[in-house]
Amino acid sequence: MVPDNVVETASLAGAGPAASKAPGKSASAYAAALLAIERHRPPGAPGADPRPVRSVGVIGAGLMASQLALVFAKQLGVPVLITDLSQAKVDGALAWVAAHLDKLVRRGQLSQTAARELGDLVRGTVDKNEYRNCDVVIEAVFEELSVKRAVLADIEPLLRADALLLTNTSSLCVTAMGRGLAHPERLVGLHFFNPVAVLPLVEIIRTENNDDASVATACSLARLLGKTAVLVTDTPGFVVNRILTRLFCELLQVIDDGADIELADHALDPLGLPMTPLTLLGFIGPAVQLHICETMHAAYPDRFYVSTSLAAIADARLRGYLDKPGTVLPEAAALLPAADAGNPPVPDTDAIQARILDALAEEVGLMLAEKVVAGPAEVDLCMLLGANFPQHQGGLTPLLDLSGASRRVWGTEFHPGSGFAE
Missing domain, CATH: 3.40.50.720 (NAD(P)-binding Rossmann-like Domain)
Known part of the structure; x- marks a missing residue:
């Protein structure tokens, strides 16, 4: 079951008969409403008077x-x-x-x-x-x-x-x-x-x-x-880095297991993210992302994988898996583990996308259970404003509902009754 603090957000989503017929529009309206709220004080903030800041x-x-x-x-x-x-x-x-x-x-x-x-x-x-x-x-x-x-x-x-x-x-x-x-x-x-x-x-x-x-x-x-x-x-990775690192870990494990780099990197293209994961990793830097992956692995070893190829790329001081135009670097490809004949068949694009979305649904549900944030809306606000996730998808949790990942992992949606999953 999704944790108790996954609350009904139909009022934010503008859900109703029309919304259920057009989940993409409903998700966009939900995101627009989130971004339009003027937050003088975030949910959960104390009512104490702040001290002055003069220097x-x-x-x-x-x-x-x-x-x-x-x-x-x-x-x-x-x-x-x-x-x-x-x-x-x-x-x-x-x-x-x-x-x-x-x-x-x-x-x-x-x-x-x-x-x-x-x-x-x-x-x-x-x-x-x-x-x-x-x-x-x-x-x-x-x-x-x-x-x-x-x-x-x-x-x-x-x-x-x-x-x-x-x-x-x-x-x-x-x-x-x-x-x-x-x-x-x-x-x-x-x-x-x-x-x-x-x-x-x-x-x-x-x-x-x-x-x-x-x-x-x-x-x-x-x-x-x-x-x-x-x-x-105060939990490892907080919100944005915890979610992005889980995404990186799933993708890099697929690549380390033998998937084609370009195929894997473009598996999430239909979601409309601002850039591919490996492009983003190049901006972050392999050494920095490796350090974050190791930090998250130390906290949650069963869910956060430390990639052997990422470690090798960081050690070789490459800029990442891709060059600036987005083509796979031959030096990076040469550092990938040799394919193991005993490995299961390499998944196709749809399977990679579903794997990553299911992992993100799991991570969001666990974050809500741990009360890392007040609710799904705060997760979406973080991903919209901190990671440039697309507004038309509603951020992250409406997308997880629409894709079916929320129900596959938790048996229900993060926004039940909103129309996102219709």
């Missing part, structure tokens, strides 16, 4: 940290401080900010005066003691638990008692990051998506240690940044 600190000087610094300055209009271990890295981040502002001026999206004022808001230093004046500090360093824990432990004693501490982790356990901190109640996950200025979703990861004021401040901050926030419990 922000960003730990790290890589691309994500630089993007965050600029978005904070532009949207909040407050001073932003960047630090890193070396002045050269800090200077590189400041140079990126300046270059990006220049680009916006050239495009006519920003005046010279506004660009200068924004640039003046962002400054850098290697002196971590300057964080003492920040209301919010967010770390955006390498996605490794031990690294993030060390950074947070180092910075916490320098902060004011009421300062909010944020991590921009994409899949790691926020609770584990907070172990050893004097005040783990103020550590909240704020997962932005790349590019930060473009993708409107923020996953806010709440732990059992958090106090209401810290979570309320994180939710308010997301709104002030112009983002749509979804409140997520």
